[in-house]
Amino acid sequence: MQVKCPQCFKQVTWNSESPYRPFCSKRCQLIDLGEWADEQKAIPCGASKDAETASPEIDVEDIEAMLSQQNDDFFNQ
Numbered sequence: 001m002q003v004k005c006p007q008c009f010k011q012v013t014w015n016s017e018s019p020y021r022p023f024c025s026k027r028c029q030l031i032d033l034g035e036w037a038d039e040q041k042a043i044p045c046g047a048s049k050d051a052e053t054a055s056p057e058i059d060v061e062d063i064e065a066m067l068s069q070q071n072d073d074f075f076n077q
Contacts, residue, residue, distance in 0.1 A: 001013070001014045001015075002014070003021070003022050005022065005023050005024040005025075005028050006022055006023065006028075006032065007023060007024075007028035007029075007031050007032050008024060008028055010024045011024075012024045
């Protein structure tokens, strides 16, 4: 089977003899890896887990009020 290299679009034979598949070469593979590492590429996703589980009605003042109600020994351990 023939596929195009995602980096340079050169035709690549997809088999066990093509060690860099789907890339045509180590160079194209490293260029692609560098783009991911530099965050030039990303997989789109929904909101993060933290954003989904965080309670939007609690703000900094509410958190400070809850902490001030805690036993002072909690902070001195």
